[in-house]
Amino acid sequence: MTSLPASDSERKRLARDTLLISDLCRGLEDEDVARLLAIAQLRGLEADSLILSQGREADAVYLPASGHQLVERSAGNGQRQVLAFLQRGDYLGFSSSQQFLYSARTLTPSIVLRFPARGFYELAEALPALKGNIGQISNQVLARVLDHLFAIGQKRAHARLAFLLWQLWQRVPEKQQASALIELPMRRVDIGDYLGLTLETTSRAFSRLRDDGLITTAHSQQVQLLDPDALRRLAEVG
Amino acid sequence: MTSLPASDSERKRLARDTLLISDLCRGLEDEDVARLLAIAQLRGLEADSLILSQGREADAVYLPASGHQLVERSAGNGQRQVLAFLQRGDYLGFSSSQQFLYSARTLTPSIVLRFPARGFYELAEALPALKGNIGQISNQVLARVLDHLFAIGQKRAHARLAFLLWQLWQRVPEKQQASALIELPMRRVDIGDYLGLTLETTSRAFSRLRDDGLITTAHSQQVQLLDPDALRRLAEVG
DNA sequence: CGCAACATTGAGAGCCATCAAGCAAAGTGG
DNA sequence: CCACTTTGCTTGATGGCTCTCAATGTTGCG
Numbered sequence: 001m002t003s004l005p006a007s008d009s010e011r012k013r014l015a016r017d018t019l020l021i022s023d024l025c026r027g028l029e030d031e032d033v034a035r036l037l038a039i040a041q042l043r044g045l046e047a048d049s050l051i052l053s054q055g056r057e058a059d060a061v062y063l064p065a066s067g068h069q070l071v072e073r074s075a076g077n078g079q080r081q082v083l084a085f086l087q088r089g090d091y092l093g094f095s096s097s098q099q100f101l102y103s104a105r106t107l108t109p110s111i112v113l114r115f116p117a118r119g120f121y122e123l124a125e126a127l128p129a130l131k132g133n134i135g136q137i138s139n140q141v142l143a144r145v146l147d148h149l150f151a152i153g154q155k156r157a158h159a160r161l162a163f164l165l166w167q168l169w170q171r172v173p174e175k176q177q178a179s180a181l182i183e184l185p186m187r188r189v190d191i192g193d194y195l196g197l198t199l200e201t202t203s204r205a206f207s208r209l210r211d212d213g214l215i216t217t218a219h220s221q222q223v224q225l226l227d228p229d230a231l232r233r234l235a236e237v238g
Numbered sequence: 239m240t241s242l243p244a245s246d247s248e249r250k251r252l253a254r255d256t257l258l259i260s261d262l263c264r265g266l267e268d269e270d271v272a273r274l275l276a277i278a279q280l281r282g283l284e285a286d287s288l289i290l291s292q293g294r295e296a297d298a299v300y301l302p303a304s305g306h307q308l309v310e311r312s313a314g315n316g317q318r319q320v321l322a323f324l325q326r327g328d329y330l331g332f333s334s335s336q337q338f339l340y341s342a343r344t345l346t347p348s349i350v351l352r353f354p355a356r357g358f359y360e361l362a363e364a365l366p367a368l369k370g371n372i373g374q375i376s377n378q379v380l381a382r383v384l385d386h387l388f389a390i391g392q393k394r395a396h397a398r399l400a401f402l403l404w405q406l407w408q409r410v411p412e413k414q415q416a417s418a419l420i421e422l423p424m425r426r427v428d429i430g431d432y433l434g435l436t437l438e439t440t441s442r443a444f445s446r447l448r449d450d451g452l453i454t455t456a457h458s459q460q461v462q463l464l465d466p467d468a469l470r471r472l473a474e475v476g
Numbered sequence: 477c478g479c480a481a482c483a484t485t486g487a488g489a490g491c492c493a494t495c496a497a498g499c500a501a502a503g504t505g506g
Numbered sequence: 507c508c509a510c511t512t513t514g515c516t517t518g519a520t521g522g523c524t525c526t527c528a529a530t531g532t533t534g535c536g
Contacts, residue, residue: 054476073388075476081388096377101384138376139334145383146339150311150319153390153434157492188515196391201492203516219501220515238292238313395524426483439524441484457533458483 004044004111015040015113018065022089023140024133032127039119043112051092051104051112058100059117061093067110068185072193073102082194084144085186087171091137093117107185150237152196158212160195161205162234165215165223169231180225188220242282242349253278253351256303260327261378262371270365277357281350289330289342289350296338297355299331305348306423310431311340320432322382323424325409329375331355345423388475390434396450398433399443400472403453403461407469418463426458 005011016037019025025033042065045051051062054074069086083102086092092104092112124131144167151163168182184191192202209215214231216224225231243249254275257263263271280303283289289300292312307324321340324330330342330350362369382405389401406420422429430440447453452469454462463469 073384073476075388075392075474079388079392081391081476083384083387094377094380096374096381101381135373135376136334138373138380139332142332142376142380142383143334143339145380145387146311146321149321149383149387149390150313150317152387153319153431154313154317187513193391198493199515200494200517204492207516236313238311238319425481436525437483438485438526442524445484 004042011042012037014065014111015042018063018089018113022063022091023137024063024091024130026133028127028129028133032130035123035127036115036120036130039115039123041114041116043114045106045110045112047106047108047110049106051106052100054101054103055099058093058095058098061091061115061117061120062104063092063113063115064088064090065111065113068107069104069110069112070107070186070190070194071102071104080193081196082190083148085168085190085194091134091141094138094141107190147237151235157195157197157201158205158208159234160197161191161202161209162214162231163237164191164195165209165225166231166235169225169228180228182223182225184221184223242280249280250275252303252349253280256301256327256351260301260329261375262301262329262368264371266365266367266371270368273361273365274353274358274368277353277361279352279354281352283344283348283350285344285346285348287344289344289348290338292339292341293337296331296333296336299329299353299355299358300342301330301351301353302326302328303349303351306345307342307348307350308345308424308428308432309340309342318431319434320428321386323406323428323432329372329379332376332379345428385475389473395433395435395439396443396446397472398435399429399440399447400452400469401475402429402433403447403463404469404473407463407466418466420461420463422459422461 005014016033019033019036019040025036028036045067051069052058052060064086066088069090069092070082071084071086071092073081073083085107086104093100093115095101124134147163147167151160155163165182168184169177169180172182186194187199188202189199191197192199195202197205206215206217209231210217212230214225214227214234216226218224243252254271257271257274257278263274266274283305289307290296290298302324304326307328307330308320309322309324309330311319311321323345324342331353333339362372385401385405389398393401403420406422407415407418410420424432425437426440427437429435430437433440435443444453444455447469448455450468452463452465452472454464456462
C-alpha cells in the first residue's frame with residue numbers, strides 16, 4: 001500500500017474515485033472534478049509518516065485515498081491531543097492562519113491526494129459549488145469538534161470510549177453495520193490522547209465496556225458491539 | 239441596558255457601529271454594510287435569557303451589540319458544556335444542519351443584532367467579501383475550539399483556568415492591557431462548565447493561582463494578572 | 477436587618493495517573 | 507524451528523487530583 005499503483009491509468013482512477021466519494025465533490029460536474037484532478041498529486045506514505053506539520057506553511061490540502069490517518073496537536077512538553085481519525089475521502093487542511101494548526105500522520109500505509117493551496121483555492125473561487133462544499137465540510141468539522149469537546153469535558157473514561165466507538169461505528173458503511181464490527185487501526189495510546197486519558201485508563205475502559213456486556217474484542221484492534229443502543233446512550237453528547 | 243435606545247437614530251447607530259467593529263464587515267463597502275443594516279433587527283434582552291436554543295430551527299444569525307453572553311451544549315441528564323463566552327461584535331450562528339447545535343444565553347443585560355437566515359445568506363451570496371469573512375470567522379472559531387479541546391484534554395485544573403484567563407486577556411483592547419485587569423462577567427459555575435470542572439474545583443484553581451502569585455482578585459468578578467508570562471506558559475496549547 | 481445568591485474552604489470518597497509487572501503477538505537471527 | 511527481542515495490551519497497587527457533600531463567608535438587595 002505504501003507504493004502507488006504502477007500504471008498511470010490505475011493511479012488516475014484511484015484519484016478520481018477518491019474525489020467522487022468525498023464530500024468535496026458532492027454535486028460537482030464531471031468537468032469540474034476533472035479540473036481538481038488536474039492539479040492533484042498522488043503520494044504514497046508508509047505507516048507513521050508525517051503528512052503535514054503543525055506550524056509549517058499551509059501550502060496544500062489533502063484527501064486520503066487509502067489507509068488510516070490521525071490529526072494531532074502537540075505542545076512543547078510532550079503533551080499531545082489527538083484531534084481526529086481520518087480515512088479515505090476525508091478532507092484535511094483547514095487553517096485560520098498561514099500555518100497549519102495541527103499535524104497529520106499516517107497510522108497505516110496510505111495514499112493521499114495532495115492539492116497545492118494556490119491552485120485549489122483558485123478553483124474554489126471559480127467553482128461556487130466547490131466553495132460551498134468546503135464551507136459545508138468546515139461546518140461538519142466544527143460540529144464534530146463540539147461533540148468531542150462535550151465528551152472530553154463532561155464524560156468519564158468508559159463513556160468517552162463509548163463516544164469514540166459510536167463515532168467510528170457511524171462511519172461504517174450501512175451495508176456492513178449489521179455485523180456491528182469496528183476495526184481500530186490506531187493504538188491504545190492514540191485513543192487515549194484522543195479522549196484525554198492515559199493508555200492504561202483507556203485499556204481499563206475497554207475492559208469496563210467488555211465486563212458490562214456492551215462489546216467484545218476478538219483482538220485488540222477489533223471491537224464487536226453487543227448492545228449498540230446502550231453504547232449510544234453512553235455516547236450521547238446532547 | 240436591557241431596553242433599547244429610545245431614538246431611532248441611536249438604535250441605528252448602535253447597529254451600524256457593532257457591524258463595523260465586527261470581523262463580519264471587514265473590508266466591506268459602506269453600501270454593503272448598509273444592506274446588512276437594512277435586514278438587521280435589534281433585540282434587548284435581560285440577563286439570563288435565551289438568544290437561541292439547541293435543536294431549534296437555525297433561522298437567524300446574531301451579533302451581540304452590548305453585554306456578555308455564553309454558548310452552551312446541554313445533554314438530557316443535566317450535564318452542560320460551555321462552548322464560548324461572547325461579547326460585542328462576536329459572530330453567533332454557525333450550524334452544519336438546519337438546527338442549532340447549541341444554545342446561547344445572556345450573562346448580563348444585552349442588546350443583540352438579529353439577521354434572519356434567509357436574507358443574511360442571500361446577501362452572502364451577493365457579496366463575495368461577506369461570504370469570505372464568514373468563512374474566515376468559521377476558521378477562527380475552529381482554531382479556538384481546537385485550543386479549547388487541547389486545554390480540557392491535557393491540562394489540570396489551575397492550568398485550564400490559566401488558559402481561560404489568557405484567552406480573555408487576549409480580547410482586552412491593547413490600550414487597556416497595560417493594567418492587566420480582566421473582568422469576569424460569568425459565574426464560577428459557568429467557568430467550571432467551560433473548563434470541564436466543578437465550580438468548587440474552579441474556585442480552588444483561582445486560589446491556587448492567587449497563592450502562586452500569578453493573579454490577585456479584588457473581588458470575584460475581577461482578576462489582575464501579576465505575572466502574565468507565567469500565566470501564558472501555563473496556558474500554552476501548542 | 478435578614479434573606480438570597482454566589483464564592484470559598486474543608487473533609488472524605490472516587491476516579492484517573494503513575495509506576496510496575498505480566499502477557500500476547502510479531503519480527504529477527506542463529 | 508526456536509530462543510530472543512520488540513512492541514503493544516492488560517492488569518495490579520498506590521498516590522494524587524478532582525468530585526461530592528457540607529459548612530462558612532461575602533455581597534447585594536428588598
